[in-house]
Amino acid sequence: MRRNFARVLSISLFLVIAAVIYFSLSKVYPFNWTVIARYSKLFIDGILMTLKISGFSLGLSLTIGMLVALARVSRIDFFNELGTLYVWFFRNMPLLVIILLVYYGMGSVLNIDRFLAGVISLSLFEGAYVAEIFRAGIEAVPPGEIEAGAALGFYNHQIMGSIILPQAFRISIPPLIGQLISLVKDSSLVSVIALGDITMRARQIGTQTLATLEAYLVLAGIYLLMTSTLSILGRYLERRLAIP
Amino acid sequence: MSVLELKNIYKSFGDTQVLRDVSFSVNKGDVVAIIGKSGAGKTTMLRIMNYLIPPDSGEVYFHNSKVILDRKVLRTVRSKIGFVFQRFNLIRHLTALDNVAIGLVKVKGLKWPQARELALKKLKEVDLANRVNHYPSQLSGGQQQRVGIARALAMEPDLILFDEPTSALDPSLVGEVMTVIKRLSASGITMVVVTHEMSFAKNIANRLVYMEEGQIIYDTTPEQFFLSNDKRVRHFLNDFLEAV
Numbered sequence: 001m002r003r004n005f006a007r008v009l010s011i012s013l014f015l016v017i018a019a020v021i022y023f024s025l026s027k028v029y030p031f032n033w034t035v036i037a038r039y040s041k042l043f044i045d046g047i048l049m050t051l052k053i054s055g056f057s058l059g060l061s062l063t064i065g066m067l068v069a070l071a072r073v074s075r076i077d078f079f080n081e082l083g084t085l086y087v088w089f090f091r092n093m094p095l096l097v098i099i100l101l102v103y104y105g106m107g108s109v110l111n112i113d114r115f116l117a118g119v120i121s122l123s124l125f126e127g128a129y130v131a132e133i134f135r136a137g138i139e140a141v142p143p144g145e146i147e148a149g150a151a152l153g154f155y156n157h158q159i160m161g162s163i164i165l166p167q168a169f170r171i172s173i174p175p176l177i178g179q180l181i182s183l184v185k186d187s188s189l190v191s192v193i194a195l196g197d198i199t200m201r202a203r204q205i206g207t208q209t210l211a212t213l214e215a216y217l218v219l220a221g222i223y224l225l226m227t228s229t230l231s232i233l234g235r236y237l238e239r240r241l242a243i244p
Numbered sequence: 245m246s247v248l249e250l251k252n253i254y255k256s257f258g259d260t261q262v263l264r265d266v267s268f269s270v271n272k273g274d275v276v277a278i279i280g281k282s283g284a285g286k287t288t289m290l291r292i293m294n295y296l297i298p299p300d301s302g303e304v305y306f307h308n309s310k311v312i313l314d315r316k317v318l319r320t321v322r323s324k325i326g327f328v329f330q331r332f333n334l335i336r337h338l339t340a341l342d343n344v345a346i347g348l349v350k351v352k353g354l355k356w357p358q359a360r361e362l363a364l365k366k367l368k369e370v371d372l373a374n375r376v377n378h379y380p381s382q383l384s385g386g387q388q389q390r391v392g393i394a395r396a397l398a399m400e401p402d403l404i405l406f407d408e409p410t411s412a413l414d415p416s417l418v419g420e421v422m423t424v425i426k427r428l429s430a431s432g433i434t435m436v437v438v439t440h441e442m443s444f445a446k447n448i449a450n451r452l453v454y455m456e457e458g459q460i461i462y463d464t465t466p467e468q469f470f471l472s473n474d475k476r477v478r479h480f481l482n483d484f485l486e487a488v
Binding site (some may be wrong): 142144145147148149150151152153154155156158162163166167170243244 | 294296315318319320321322323325327329331332333334335336337346347350351379381382395399
């Protein structure tokens with residue numbers, strides 16, 4: 001009850017502050033929403049592109065993350081080092097730089113298109129974080145259960161497949177949802193290679209209509225909507241898959 | 245007829261020598277209790293028996309053939325040696341039934357329906373027919389340990405090793421687990437039990453092994469052991485009585 005009251009109060013405060021800012025801005029800045037409404041189709045195109053990039057990158061970064069995590073927990077030193085190097089490189093490199101390198105580097109050599117360049121860059125980058133999430137999940141599985149598998153006569157790959165990974169995956173879900181939300185937000189950077197995601201569309205609409213601030217306000221709202229939906233879905237998934 | 249034999253086993257962890265020249269053999273039908281102070285090497289000895297820990301030197305023979313660090317050999321040997329852990333080590337994301345069935349599927353190659361059928365039978369034997377669909381976290385310690393015993397039994401082992409099966413339990417739950425172990429010993433299953441339960445050592449076991457500082461001091465019948473005038477034994481028993 002008190003909790004709910006606090007929530008209502010804080011949301012009201014937030015809305016009041018937003019309204020105050022909006023109205024004081026409107027004194028000096030002539031907001032023009034009608035022109036923006038005419039571009040709704042372009043916004044939707046942008047949303048779809050952002051979702052498409054995020055979806056493909058999610059799949060690829062989970063794959064990369066799993067492989068790198070397995071390399072990092074491997075008993076083979078070489079794989080270990082390789083995994084460590086991967087994580088070091090991509091966590092110490094700004095995503096924007098990766099996008100530029102992939103697009104202008106790989107792009108010019110292998111002739112890959114913008115979309116692929118965007119997906120590859122995002123996946124390489126997020127993959128490093130996903131790898132760390134999976135690794136932490138793998139290491140959180142109690143050693144006693146691994147021993148139990150060994151004592152039954154399991155091969156190592158069976159211990160990995162039937163005992164470690166199913167648990168590691170469940171343990172990883174909450175941080176993975178967080179990472180997915182980061183991925184959606186980070187995908188805004190692919191607009192620098194003129195991939196028609198929602199950020200690029202908003203910028204386009206802003207320049208075309210001169211209603212720049214309006215376009216960016218809509219953009220902000222869209223991101224909030226997308227990420228909040230994801231975190232609700234994530235909480236649902238977490239509950240569904242929780243081990244009693 | 246020897247089921248399992250240890251020959252001149254040495255084992256150190258870092259600078260601490262845990263086992264010094266231990267030789268020991270289990271025959272078919274034996275119910276061996278291993279007792280001794282903590283740190284005497286009891287658990288290490290038990291773990292060397294199914295090669296969960298490989299010895300530094302010395303040999304382990306299972307049915308007179310030498311156990312070596314080879315994945316196929318270990319799989320065969322371990323699938324025929326049940327192991328019951330002090331802390332149960334059930335697999336958290338599996339129900340009681342699947343905890344018992346998984347070894348049959350992954351090691352013995354049964355299909356899940358048959359494995360579950362057999363698992364159900366074994367859970368009945370440990371009085372858990374009404375808990376098959378519970379997850380480990382939904383079971384009491386005593387129930388978890390009985391699932392652990394059913395898991396070992398389901399593999400139809402030639403020998404079951406118990407590593408202090410009741411030490412992690414609330415005193416009120418020791419009874420139900422001991423009842424099951426007693427029942428097993430009466431059914432003729434060969435077993436080796438590291439225990440602090442003197443009543444088990446005295447009344448159920450037909451062989452008693454007393455260890456001190458990494459060596460087997462006595463390997464005798466319970467009657468002889470409890471009547472022994474050996475100072476070390478009297479000391480151990482006195483300390484034990486005082487602790488209780």
